[in-house]
Amino acid sequence: MFQVRIHGRGGQGVVTGAEMLSVAAFLGGKHAQAVPSFGSERTGAPVVAFCRIDDREIRLREPVMQPDALLIQDPTLLHQVDVFQGLGRDGYILINTNRGFEALGLGEFVKDFHPERLCTVPATDLALKHVGRPVPNVPLLGGFAAISRVITLEAVVAAIKERFAGKVADGNIAAATAAYNTVVREMEEAAHA
Amino acid sequence: MLKQTEGSHAVAEAVALCRPEVVCAYPISPQTHIVEGLGEMVKAGTLRNCEFINVESEFAAMSVAIGASAAGARTYTATASQGLLFMGEAVYNAAGLGLPIVMTDANRAIGAPINIWNDHSDSMSMRDSGWIQLFAETNQEALDLHILAFRLAEELSLPVMVCMDGFILTHAYEQVDVPTAAQVDAFLPPYEPRQVLDPRAPVSIGAMVGPEAFTEVRYLAHAKQLQALERIPALAQEFRGIFGRDSGGLVHAYRTADADTIVVAMGSVLGTIKDVVDELREAGVAIGALGICSFRPFPLAAIRDTLKGARRVVVIEKSLAVGLGGIVSTDVRMALSGLHLHGYTVIAGLGGRPILKTSLHALLERARTDQLEHVTFLDLNWDVVNRVLEREKTTRRSGSIAESILRDIGAVASNVG
Numbered sequence: 366m367f368q369v370r371i372h373g374r375g376g377q378g379v380v381t382g383a384e385m386l387s388v389a390a391f392l393g394g395k396h397a398q399a400v401p402s403f404g405s406e407r408t409g410a411p412v413v414a415f416c417r418i419d420d421r422e423i424r425l426r427e428p429v430m431q432p433d434a435l436l437i438q439d440p441t442l443l444h445q446v447d448v449f450q451g452l453g454r455d456g457y458i459l460i461n462t463n464r465g466f467e468a469l470g471l472g473e474f475v476k477d478f479h480p481e482r483l484c485t486v487p488a489t490d491l492a493l494k495h496v497g498r499p500v501p502n503v504p505l506l507g508g509f510a511a512i513s514r515v516i517t518l519e520a521v522v523a524a525i526k527e528r529f530a531g532k533v534a535d536g537n538i539a540a541a542t543a544a545y546n547t548v549v550r551e552m553e554e555a556a557h558a
Numbered sequence: 559m560l561k562q563t564e565g566s567h568a569v570a571e572a573v574a575l576c577r578p579e580v581v582c583a584y585p586i587s588p589q590t591h592i593v594e595g596l597g598e599m600v601k602a603g604t605l606r607n608c609e610f611i612n613v614e615s616e617f618a619a620m621s622v623a624i625g626a627s628a629a630g631a632r633t634y635t636a637t638a639s640q641g642l643l644f645m646g647e648a649v650y651n652a653a654g655l656g657l658p659i660v661m662t663d664a665n666r667a668i669g670a671p672i673n674i675w676n677d678h679s680d681s682m683s684m685r686d687s688g689w690i691q692l693f694a695e696t697n698q699e700a701l702d703l704h705i706l707a708f709r710l711a712e713e714l715s716l717p718v719m720v721c722m723d724g725f726i727l728t729h730a731y732e733q734v735d736v737p738t739a740a741q742v743d744a745f746l747p748p749y750e751p752r753q754v755l756d757p758r759a760p761v762s763i764g765a766m767v768g769p770e771a772f773t774e775v776r777y778l779a780h781a782k783q784l785q786a787l788e789r790i791p792a793l794a795q796e797f798r799g800i801f802g803r804d805s806g807g808l809v810h811a812y813r814t815a816d817a818d819t820i821v822v823a824m825g826s827v828l829g830t831i832k833d834v835v836d837e838l839r840e841a842g843v844a845i846g847a848l849g850i851c852s853f854r855p856f857p858l859a860a861i862r863d864t865l866k867g868a869r870r871v872v873v874i875e876k877s878l879a880v881g882l883g884g885i886v887s888t889d890v891r892m893a894l895s896g897l898h899l900h901g902y903t904v905i906a907g908l909g910g911r912p913i914l915k916t917s918l919h920a921l922l923e924r925a926r927t928d929q930l931e932h933v934t935f936l937d938l939n940w941d942v943v944n945r946v947l948e949r950e951k952t953t954r955r956s957g958s959i960a961e962s963i964l965r966d967i968g969a970v971a972s973n974v975g
Binding site for chain 2: 388
């Protein structure tokens with residue numbers, strides 16, 4: 366089972382992101398379960414959502430305590446919430462930011478992680494450019510497809526088409542694809558570093 | 559058709575396939591997405607011959623449901639928590655009048671303190687109302703139970719409450735197989751009411767019955783539930799024939815055949831429990847689980863039959879009989895009358911506290927060595943409890959417990975955010 370935890374803030378589409386991730390996994394022939402962690406549902410408040418992906422039926426209903434991957438939609442959460450709780454050194458980390466792990470002050474923390482599993486992607490910028498709104502959730506799914514290979518970009522695109530129509534769908538597809546390509550490039554750079 | 563969707567949406571689709579004629583509801587989390595979905599289908603014209611009625615309260619929701627059902631319409635509503643309490647008087651009336659309304663209860667805690675999260679306190683408060691209560695383990699079962707519920711309700715002329723864990727199921731995206739309209743039509747014939755209010759042939763419904771016959775009317779309510787005990791397994795079998803899967807039924811036994819220890823529970827927590835059972839089985843522990851799907855009627859014989867070979871029974875329930883212990887476990891003990899085995903009550907998951915595998919492993923370790931208390935509150939924070947008890951002992955004006963606890967643990971209710 367592959368477990369993903371998405372951290373963000375109310376209004377950033379955290380729950381929608383987890384749901385679309387589960388749809389993409391389902392379209393890829395997997396079992397998937399997406400669940401929000403409900404707290405105070407207010408714009409700007411820290412929000413968490415979970416997605417589990419497996420080859421067989423998922424029965425477990427507890428929150429994701431030991432994620433295999435973290436998608437962090439808002440880097441300001443790093444100073445507010447223990448987002449890395451339960452993450453092992455084999456884990457994947459994808460952060461929505463223009464900066465790198467060193468610049469975020471995470472260099473020491475991630476020094477024993479697999480470098481090709483650590484990526485940052487400017488998902489908000491990509492969303493603003495392609496969708497016209499600062500919603501980083503969908504581009505991060507594109508980035509997640511690239512970094513983890515648990516889902517494909519094609520499945521993300523199909524999940525976008527299931528959720529959105531017209532211009533919004535097109536914009537999100539463009540943003541997800543751009544994020545995917547960014548992460549692929551970063552991983553290649555990390556591999557050659 | 560297999561699809562990945564939200565539990566609430568899956569239930570809305572199932573209800574629509576049952577061709578309801580009246581849907582009346584008042585929004586309350588976590589059931590809102592279900593009736594929103596139905597409202598959208600009525601508005602879009604994909605759910606035909608159905609009137610969606612916006613009402614001003616839950617009391618009105620159940621009252622409209624009673625009127626619609628008495629007029630011969632297939633009627634559906636949904637609620638949760640305080641909403642169920644608010645409609646409480648009408649809930650009893652719907653059952654007493656023998657009206658086959660189907661209602662989803664998206665299980666949620668009851669205040670005070672206010673809490674929007676999941677436990678089973680709400681539906682437990684109506685367990686003696688005369689409604690049949692079926693508990694869903696997964697979103698697939700929640701979907702299926704609604705189809706079974708209409709069939710069962712209308713056969714017996716009794717209302718059925720389908721209970722599904724709020725948020726944990728209602729807001730979970732998972733894979734469900736949505737049946738075809740032809741399959742549902744083959745299973746669920748058009749509604750043929752036993753009684754109907756018709757201006758062309760006026761009758762009255764809802765007579766006052768005095769001591770001369772009230773006991774008999776109540777006995778018949780009980781007898782109908784006993785009939786349901788026979789019909790629920792039969793309908794589950796018929797369901798399997800048409801839809802090709804097991805859903806509903808009285809109980810679900812999991813690896814119980816040779817089990818020394820059997821965990822009993824209801825609803826979505828059974829998934830986590832089954833994972834724990836598998837892990838313990840791999841370590842050589844003879845353990846199994848028993849899920850109760852039909853809580854009312856309560857399947858005493860089926861439960862006794864499954865549990866009688868065990869040495870100990872651990873009932874894990876999301877409800878609390880304040881001043882006694884468990885609600886489900888009290889009923890389970892009735893099923894075990896005269897048998898010599900250890901019985902443990904575990905209160906867990908109240909107000910949305912997650913039930914973790916690690917906690918269950920620790921709990922079952924203590925159960926297997928019979929070190930468990932008679933009644934256990936899973937993951938209870940004793941420091942917090944003792945601090946309040948100490949404060950009450952030493953200070954007369956100790957203030958409100960809820961606010962004091964929030965202050966103690968560092969989140970003050972009045973300035974969250």
